Amino acid sequence: MKYVDRDLSWLSFNGRILQEIGSKDVPLMERLKFVAIYSSNLEEFYKVRVASHRFAQKYKGDKRNKYGYRPSYILQQINSIVSEQQSCLGRLFFDEIVAGLAHEGILFLCGDINKNDQELIGKYYDAHFKDEFKLIEITNETTLDLNNQSIYQLVVDGGKQYLLEMDYERWGRFITLEQTEQHIKIVQADDIFRYNIHKILGHDTEVYAFKISRDAELYIDEEQDENIVKKIKKSLKKRDTGLPCRLLFNENIPFKHINTLRKKLDLDMSSLIAGGTYHNYYDFFGFPVFEDKPHLYYKTDAKLPCKRLDNSTDWYQTVADKDVFLSYPYQSFDYVTDFLKLAAEDEAVEEISTTLYRVSKGSEVGLALERAAQSGKNVFVLSEVLARFDEESNIYWGERLEQAGAVVKYGIDKLKVHAKVFLIKRRENGVLKSYAYLGTGNLNEKTARIYADHGILTCDDRYTNDLDEVFKFLKDEQYEPHFKHLLVAPFVLRKKLTKAIHRSITKAKAGKEQLLHIKLNSLEDPEMIDLIREAADAGVKFQMVVRGISCFCPLSKAQRENVKIVSVIDKYLEHTRIYHLSEKETYLASADWMTRNLSSRIEIAFPIWDADVQNMLLQQISYQSNDRLKGRVITPEGDNAFVEGSNKLTSQEYMFELVTNL
Structure with missing residues (x-):
């Protein structure tokens, strides 16, 4: 073949995350964080990429993609690669990470739990979880309407089957059972249920975890006579009920049980992915933090100063004298948000135009734009409402900025707006002077702490004139822009x-x-x-x-x-x-x-x-x-x-x- 398929290449990338999980040069808790990253990556991969292959296979025929591969082949390869990676992940997790935590006095009880700890779990159940677990019996007539990404326990008691959805939001997932000067014992809610199911049913009960992943694509009805925001909101409601694209299950479950689930969910055999006892490893982002053990984490790096801005009493003049280059997370993204805040409260600033692709809910950028609009400045915002998994946040800020008086446009017809820029126009000596920011990463102060990106603050009209052309087009798609320096x-x-x-x-x-x-x-x-x-x-x-x-x-x-x-x-x-x-x-x-x-x-x-x-x-x-x-x-x-x-x-x-x- 002339090209490597993009999705097989992506799995190789996630394999590099696995290498970090297995690296003894990485601090132990950071290795656990890479477990969460690997799992989170894979979850999105199934919801988006695998779902698209299944959709193409089912509704468009098994036609070759632009790399020369058929969906059936790609799905087969994905299944094989992921199964191998999952086995590797399980081995690293139990043999190295859990064992390493135990060496540090952090006893993460999982897998085979000894009788003494089972007694602790039993006491915790009696004190905190009794009557919390509500089982639903599965019969031939039962229709399974399962929530996307939720963990379920399939309970088999003789000839009867039951279902339990693990409500981590209510119960928490990682629960401290015991803490002494020597150790801390942590258990998952799954095991509190598993080791106490006999109190609900009987001693011969079997328990198996499984989950489904659903298609996360937004299928927008172009025929509807509604604006894009209303269409997106309707589509978002359907995301959690999209077609299942994967059934991940405990590898020890008898085939007859998993086959019953598969049929009820209308999945083919290639959708079945064997896993371990526990799923949703991305929840390890929320694992307890041990501040008394700093050696288990990456060293916190002090932010490098931008000396020109730190020593300046007039940021506009400093930027006008020479472009200011910034690099995150080595330097703070606060320089960018502070420049926007300065412009928002500056009476000489008349206009601010910006693109927003991924915005955090508590966005400092959004707050600065809101203040600017409220103060009467002309604020234009191109909010890319089709930024996958950030649609709600972008709509939230778009509507909030509209209420503040900004002009908000939600995307461009047939084009996603992925540029990361803003343009400020300030009246100086009777003339409008332009200042701009151009970057490689999103205007998002949270991701700027962990994403390595560069950007510049500039007053150079070679940038600002072309950027003005960009915003003229974003405001009016009939406008024909001309660029001299920007590509x-x-x-x-x-x-x-x-x-x-x-x-x-x-x-x-x-x-x-x-x-x-x-x-x-x-x-x-x-x-x-x-x-x-x-x-x-x-x-x-x-x-x-x-x-x-x-x-x-x-x-x-x-x-x-x-x-x-x-x-x-x-x-x-x-x-x-x-x-x-x-x-x-x-x-x-x-x-x-x-x-x-x-x-x-x-x-x-x-x-x-x-x-x-x-x-x-x-x-x-x-x-x-x-x-x-x-x-x-x-x-x-x-x-x-x-x-x-x-x-x-x-x-x-x-x-x-x-x-x-x-």
Whole structure:
């Protein structure tokens, strides 16, 4: 095949998360957090990607996708890979993490629990859970209307079957049974039920956990004569009742029982995924925190200062003097939100325009925009209401900002707005002067604590004039924008990237050494992959850092030798996109090289002209490409072999030095 399928490549990425779970160099509680990340990733993968394959297989026929694979084949491969990964996860969890916690005096009681601890569980049940567990008998006539992602216990007592939904919100999942100076004993609500079911039914009762995952796609009725917000709200209500796409069950359950569930849920055999006794490992995000054991966690990094802003008494003048480069989470995102707050309360500011893609419920950005609108400023907000799993939050802030007096637009017809920018217009000496922010990550102060991104505050009219064109289009889709410096998708981004790579091909054929440095979250677009192949065959070298999906498959010796792709998985989520296309052409961007980003989204790549920042970005890619501690070489085989090298620090640790020296 010419390409690696995107979903099989993504499973390889989640396999790299598994490697962090198994790494003894990662603090123990952080390994547990990676368990939660792995599980959360996989849950979304089933709700979105696997569901889409099942939908295509059922309603569109078993047709090949753009990579040349049929849904039936992909689903078969997914089943096989996930089953193997789940076995590995279970082994790491019980043999290393649970055992490691016990060594620290944190006794997480799970699996086979001894009689003394069973007695403790029994006493806790009698004191706190008696009469809490309500069983529903399953008969031939029973229709199963199961909640998405909820854990259920199937209880078998002789010839009868019962169902119990685990209500973690009400009971909690992780419950402290006992705490002394020497140890703390923690148990899951599942086991409180499991070890006391005999008090409800009998001693020969069997208990098996299972859950379903449902299709999370929003199927919006385009024929309805309603605005997009109403359509989204209606669709969101259906998300929890979407078609089941996976039935995850305790591997010890007799087949006859799981087959009964499968039939009642109208699932085929490929939907069955065997797991362990416990599910929803992403709940470990809520595992108790042990502040008296700091060695079990990553060291808390002090935020690096932005000296130019910290030493400034006039941020506008500082930004006007020279662009301010920022890097998160090495520096605080507060610099961005504080600049917006400053503009919101500044009487000289007349207009603020921004895009919002993923917004937290308590968003500082949202609050600043609200204050600006309430004070009478012209505030325009493009709220992308189709940002998956953030639809409710974006609608919430959109409606709240509308009430404050802002003009809010919910997306663009047939285009998602993924750019991360704002534009401020301030009257100075009778003239409107523009200030802007352009970034690679969302305007979200919470994710900025764990996502590694870059951004700039600027007054340079080469940025602001083009950004003004972007917002004119966002406000009026009939407007034809023109750009001189920003590479904006879907208008010019793909075309400019193609032209730049063709330029390198011409130079390489003329005998000039060509090395392109590219950093992305995903490399998926077949056209860009074909272009990389053409360039590599001509002698152009690519040093690429791709965190997640990579569909690149070398088809020649030159392609294997000239294209190096590395993925870095570490403490922070690598999220920055960097395109270094020539000695004088470096861009930061919101766009990955995926078909959707280049052809069906509003994305912005913005040039970096400052030589020091350019050099820092190149060093970042170089450090990551040679990171033997956290870097994995990406190949079509997906074996995730670590990079060969001699570095003693991780590339993220080196980043502190790079950002400090700017």
